[in-house]
Amino acid sequence: MKQQVLFIQGGGDEGYEEDALLVVSLQTALGATYQVHYPRMPSNKALPDFGWLQQIHQEIMLLPNQIILVAHSLGASMLLKYLSEKQAPKNIAGIFLLATPFWSGDENWVQGLKLPDDFPGKLPDKITAFLYHCRDDDVVPFEQLARYQQLLPQAAARSIESGGHQFNHDLSRVAADIKSL
Known part of the structure; x- marks a missing residue:
């Protein structure tokens, strides 16, 4: 049976289409022994988390045990929110978070995206986590990586010199870390 990988897209009107190139890169670098699932996330603006x-819960429940979770940008922050607020229903082999925004502020629109203050202690025990961020990301400030490094010291952080918000559509480094599990 192939190792199952769930990729959660980033936000924005074109997020699904833009991240499709990341998914192709990841699947290519992982090879035939992995299967990357890439569902389209909803955009229900009536809900604080859209x-x-x-949707993340439903997608995780569809996959067999020992899944790998990869998420980009808004998807990465929402995956952390899901894992810290819900009982993780499956055995997760690892989480790989790309260009993760750290939401803050008092505006109404951001409240459904913010992580609880105690989120690090609510994540599943002994979960292998990796954080990736490009220094030249012009969407999510690179400094957000340092914030997550402080809060998740057990996570391996990968600072990438260039690649922008879309990592130059090259997730070979992520694939190498996934294969190291």
Whole structure:
């Protein structure tokens, strides 16, 4: 049976289409022994989390045990929110978070995206986590990586010199870390 990977897209009107190139890169670098699932996330603006937490839960439940979770940008922050607020229903082999924004502020629109203050202690025990961020990301400030490094000291952090928000559509470094599990 192939190792199952769930990729959660980034946000924005074109997030699904833009991240499709990341998924192709990841699947190519991982090879035939992995299967990358790439569902389209909802955009229900009536819900504070746009309906993403429920969709993430449904997608995880569809996959067999020992899944690998990869998420980009808004998807990465929503995956952390899901894992810290819900009982993780499956045995997760690892989480790989790309260009993860750290939401803050008092605006109404950001409240459904913010992580609880105690989120690090609510993540599943002994989960292998990796953080990736390009120094030249012009969407999510690179400094956000340092914030997550402080809060998740057990996570391996990968600072990448260039690649922008879309990592130059090259997730070979992520694939290498996944294969190291």
